[in-house]
Amino acid sequence: MARTPTALLSPADQERRRALRTMKGVALGALIGMAVVFVVAFAFQNEVEWLQYVRAAAEGGMVGALADWFAVTALFRHPLGLPIPHTAIIPRRKDEIGAQLGEFVETNFLEGDVVRTKLESTPLSARAGAWLAQPAHADRVAAEGATVASSILRALSDDDVQGLIEDLAREHLLSPDWGPSVGGWLERVVESGAHHGAVDLALDNIATWLGNNREQFQGLVSRRLPSWVPGLALRLVDDTVYREAVGFVDAVRADPGHPARDTIDGYLARLADNLQHDPGTMMRLEEAKAAVFDSPRVRRLAAEAWNTAKAGLLTALADPNSSLRRRASSALAEIGVRLGRDETLQKRVDGWITDAAVFLVGRYRHDIASIITDTVERWDAEETTEKIELMVGRDLQYIRLNGTIVGALAGLVIFTVAHLVFG
Incomplete structure (x- = not known):
């Protein structure tokens, strides 16, 4: 499987890749160590009787290491490149795994009672009020709001706005007697x-x-x-x-x-x-x-009024010291102070947020969960495999290491019991 160049990985993924390689080396070193011990013990067990126990332990350790290596490798690729059945599970069943993951999230997390219980136990408005009451945070929210408003104003077509104003004027001013x-x-x-x-x-x-x-x-x-x-x-x-x-x-x-x-x-x-x-x-x-x-003169005046209002708004929104921005920041800070102090208002706002979240989850839970399924389906099989391996591969190498140790202990116990029973 082709690997993503390290330069294209995020810093976190680069660190995960280094940790994965380290643990693979440790697990492989344990297997090689068991093989060396097995060879030495096997060669000298007739001269030194207790080396039979060492050989049995090393033999069991090698079996455990190889079995777990096969099991871990089979999750991500075909062991030794051989198309053995029920191997390369993740790349072969990528879409099915994504669908099951989306279904799991939808069933266990995007459920109205779960969302309501979590939100009702969280003082959302009180925390938001305490945060917003700080002038720096109020200024930040006002700045972000000004940016959004400016973007909307620039995106609006002047002709469309003037047409809308004219339509509204005709509907509400000209049409009625x-x-x-x-x-x-x-x-x-x-x-x-x-x-x-x-x-x-x-x-x-x-x-x-x-x-x-x-x-x-x-x-x-x-x-x-x-x-x-x-x-x-x-x-x-x-x-x-x-x-x-x-x-x-x-x-x-x-x-x-x-x-x-x-x-x-x-x-x-x-x-x-x-x-x-x-x-x-x-x-x-x-x-x-x-x-x-x-x-026509009235129409020109209406167009000029819109252009003037738009230019004035854009200028005021872009200037941090404009009266509009200062008043917006002051109003936001006052809202934050009131949210932080007024328990009745807190309960009302928390209730609105909770009801809105439960409504959205209840109506759009499947659409929200489908983001996971659709995203996994768009991923390349090799890319998906590498992402998952980087996330859990290091822990899976511990399984190989543990398999080596458990296999060695199992081999030693089995040989000891057999020796005691059969001589």
Whole structure:
């Protein structure tokens, strides 16, 4: 079987390979030692009677060593390259072993009661809270979350996002009729008098504009009068119109019961009623709404808003000192402190985690266990054999060594008993 070059192995596997070679050398040395002792004892047993016992022990040791060498080797390859039946078990039954291992894990570990018992005995939220309460750990979680969020934002297609925003806007803004809802809202505003503040604000702005733009009234009316009217009369007309406008606005501002305010209230009340019941008014509102949302300029503004928001988020996520990152770290640390102190919250969170884990295990246990089966099936037979041999091969060499010792003791006992019985 071809061996993986040492340079391609992990440091742990390289250490396992060195330990395996050492133990193979020890087991082989024990076999060779028994063979040497057997030869010497066999050659001189007639001259030295007690060497018969040594020969029997060495003979049993060699038999035990060879038998265990055959058994251990048969797990991984054909002994001496001979296709002996029931040898090279692991490479020949690799897929079956993987399936059985996956079934074993699924049956004995991925079981709802096992998972629940283990999780209920582990204070998950308390440990997580104590860990998260440390600022360094909160910063780390915030940094990892920022990295994930940045990756998601970069992966998103701007066109797709804008299309999604447009679809959502059409579904939730354009498709529903605005008339009844806007009319009902306006009706409640008028009934409660909440619009009076808006009216006062509008009057204040009008008064300010009139005070700052008197020249705008020059010729406003006079240019429409006949040319034979004297200039003094024209200026008088314009001044009169301006003073009347200023006086009217001031009067309305000063008198909460002014007829103009009642007129505004009446108009808003009629508008609210028409928006709810008049088809013509509702149609005009829908047409205005469609004209606004279908405007190319509005679409460009939406695209620019998304691009600006995306760029701002990416900048804030990338900067450890940004307010977003600092607030995220602070919030995570506060969550950690609360998790570490609030036993009620701990029980609630532990319950959520346990229920979620049991649900996932119950529904996907076979899929989870199939990872083992599928992974082993993808492995090359020789690679699988080498992996398993590196993991357990060193311990199996102890079996060879123990077989040598036990075989020697068994041979000595058998020979001794036979000698005592038969002479």
